[in-house]
Amino acid sequence: MTQDTVTRLRQHLDTDPDSVARELFKLVLTIIELVRQLMEAQALRRVDEGDLSEEQVDALGLGLMRLEEAMEELKSRYGLTTEDLNLDLGPLGTLLSDQP
Numbered sequence: 001m002t003q004d005t006v007t008r009l010r011q012h013l014d015t016d017p018d019s020v021a022r023e024l025f026k027l028v029l030t031i032i033e034l035v036r037q038l039m040e041a042q043a044l045r046r047v048d049e050g051d052l053s054e055e056q057v058d059a060l061g062l063g064l065m066r067l068e069e070a071m072e073e074l075k076s077r078y079g080l081t082t083e084d085l086n087l088d089l090g091p092l093g094t095l096l097s098d099q100p
Contacts (some may be wrong), residue, residue, distance in 0.1 A: 026080060026085060043060045
């Protein structure tokens with residue numbers, strides 16, 4: 001590699017440790033948010049089908065609520081929003097479903 005190529009590559013890659021750590025954290029939170037949304041959709045489907053007891057519905061609702069609160073706290077701590085986590089997949093749209 002020539003020195004010019006290395007210089008251009010460094011300009012394209014952000015190698016600041018804090019920035020790399022933040023981007024990695026963002027990716028991890030994106031995956032967690034995707035799984036949370038999938039779990040919520042599955043829970044709503046099961047509730048609609050009526051195959052859960054009232055106690056199970058209550059426990060599921062409480063668990064999902066606590067997970068959402070934890071996600072909000074983590075996003076707040078690192079100055080992130082749900083939009084920051086929503087990856088653009090080009091012609092496929094965005095990764096995460098729209099939030100109310």
